[in-house]
Amino acid sequence: MKDPLTSFPGYSLRRAANAASAELAQRLSVVGLRQSDASLLMLVEANPGVTASALGRRLDIQRANMVPILKRLEDAGLITRAPIDGKSQGLALTEAGRRTLTEAFQVIEQFERELIERIPAEHRAHLLPALDAIWR
Amino acid sequence: MKDPLTSFPGYSLRRAANAASAELAQRLSVVGLRQSDASLLMLVEANPGVTASALGRRLDIQRANMVPILKRLEDAGLITRAPIDGKSQGLALTEAGRRTLTEAFQVIEQFERELIERIPAEHRAHLLPALDAIWR
DNA sequence: TATTGTTATACTCTATAACTATA
DNA sequence: TATAGTTATAGAGTATAACAATA
Numbered sequence: 001m002k003d004p005l006t007s008f009p010g011y012s013l014r015r016a017a018n019a020a021s022a023e024l025a026q027r028l029s030v031v032g033l034r035q036s037d038a039s040l041l042m043l044v045e046a047n048p049g050v051t052a053s054a055l056g057r058r059l060d061i062q063r064a065n066m067v068p069i070l071k072r073l074e075d076a077g078l079i080t081r082a083p084i085d086g087k088s089q090g091l092a093l094t095e096a097g098r099r100t101l102t103e104a105f106q107v108i109e110q111f112e113r114e115l116i117e118r119i120p121a122e123h124r125a126h127l128l129p130a131l132d133a134i135w136r
Numbered sequence: 137m138k139d140p141l142t143s144f145p146g147y148s149l150r151r152a153a154n155a156a157s158a159e160l161a162q163r164l165s166v167v168g169l170r171q172s173d174a175s176l177l178m179l180v181e182a183n184p185g186v187t188a189s190a191l192g193r194r195l196d197i198q199r200a201n202m203v204p205i206l207k208r209l210e211d212a213g214l215i216t217r218a219p220i221d222g223k224s225q226g227l228a229l230t231e232a233g234r235r236t237l238t239e240a241f242q243v244i245e246q247f248e249r250e251l252i253e254r255i256p257a258e259h260r261a262h263l264l265p266a267l268d269a270i271w272r
Numbered sequence: 273t274a275t276t277g278t279t280a281t282a283c284t285c286t287a288t289a290a291c292t293a294t295a
Numbered sequence: 296t297a298t299a300g301t302t303a304t305a306g307a308g309t310a311t312a313a314c315a316a317t318a
Contacts, residue, residue, distance in 0.1 A: 001194055002182040005175055010156050010248050012267040014171075015196070017153030019271035020146050034307085035150075039141055046138040053276060058137055060151070065309065067278060087276045087317040112146050119269045126262035131148040133255045135155040170284085189299055201286065203301060223294040223299045 013134075024111050031103045032076070036061065036069055038104045041093065044079060045101055049090035073097075149270075160247050167239045168212070172197065172205055174240045177229065180215060181237055185226035209233075 005011045021035065028038055036059070043055055056066045070091070073079045078097035081089040093101065116124055141147045157171065164174055172195070179191055192202045206227070209215045214233035217225040229237065252260055 001179070001186065001190065003194065004178050004182050008244065008248050009264050009267065010160060010244075010251050011175065012264055012271070013149075013153045013156055016267040016270040017149050018196075020149055024146060036308085039147065042140050043137070046140050050137065051276075054137065058139065060154075061308095062310070063275095063277070064279080064311080085318075089277080108144065108146075112144050115146050115270065119266045123262040123266040123269070126259040127266045128145045128148055130255045130259040130263045130266075131145065131152040132142075133259070134152040134251065135148070172285085187299075197285095198287070199298095199300070200288080200302080221295075225300080 020115060024108070027107050027111055028104060031100060031107060033100065033104050037073060037078075038101075038108065040069060040073070041078065041097060041101045041104065044091050045093050045098070048092045049082075049084070051084070051088050051090065053088075055091070156251060160244070163243050163247055164240060167236060167243060169236065169240050173209060173214075174237075174244065176205060176209065177214065177233060177237045177240065180227050181229050181234070184228045185218075185220070187220070187224050187226065189224075191227070 025035055028035060031038075033041070039059060040055060043058060044050060047054075052066045052070055053063055055061070056063050061069070070079065070081070074081065076096075077094055078100055080092050080094055082092065084090045116127075119127060161171055164171060167174075169177070175195060176191060179194060180186060183190075188202045188206055189199055191197070192199050197205070206215065206217070210217065212232075213230055214236055216228050216230055218228065220226045252263075255263060
């Protein structure tokens with residue numbers, strides 16, 4: 001079949017992201033996490049006491065959509081919320097959260113390693129700067 | 137805020153794809169199309185008489201999910217379905233479909249041009265081959 | 273006045289199972 | 296038996312509007 005889409009970087013970008021995303025989601029499900037869970041746990045670990053709003057801004061997740069994610073992670077015993085003042089709450093990992101994140105981190109590092117290895121060596125170093133130029 | 141995610145190509149891949157996708161979706165909405173509509177119209181134009189199943193395989197859209205897309209495009213008068221045999225239907229663009237696709241094509245080419253221009257020159261040529269290595 | 277957290281809601285995309293009819 | 300088209304349905308991600316309480 002003729003495929004005029006093959007010449008569009010934007011199309012390949014979407015397809016590559018979808019393929020990688022589906023693969024990582026499947027691997028993370030073994031640890032019981034979604035991608036947004038894992039990225040959120042990483043940011044909380046690196047920034048203990050961070051607020052939900054600040055996390056949402058950094059991850060481009062709207063405040064309203066943070067609510068069910070945080071509720072799920074709290075129900076799973078992975079994070080705690082502690083009042084900072086009357087309207088803000090500081091997030092932190094529980095011990096179980098740290099353990100789960102360690103597992104997730106291994107899954108993700110293995111995934112990233114394999115992702116990079118799929119790319120011909122001469123293109124490898126260019127991918128991250130090219131991608132970052134697109135969205136940052 | 138500390139951000140340990142910045143070093144993961146997989147994460148940047150997802151963010152770049154999301155950003156690009158949102159941008160293109162907005163521009164295509166002016167023409168009245170979604171991204172899946174536009175890619176589907178392109179493939180139909182390049183392969184008149186193609187079946188829904190074959191399109192789905194090429195675009196990685198499941199048969200069941202092709203139904204509402206094709207219905208929408210047919211209702212909008214952009215494609216026609218003609219029986220090939222008792223169980224298959226060949227798809228083709230209508231005149232309006234060709235006109236709309238021409239508009240969409242201009243939007244997409246402009247979008248792709250701007251996307252590439254955002255990438256520093258020394259990385260540009262590497263993006264497409266790197267992405268294709270990930271998903272093809 | 274702006275921000276935080278929240279509720280409610282709706283739309284899109286995607287995934288699965290099952291069914292009918294035909295090759 | 297495998298394939299084409301379809302229906303129904305559920306999950307996940309995302310977007311908007313609105314609200315109360317607080318900074």
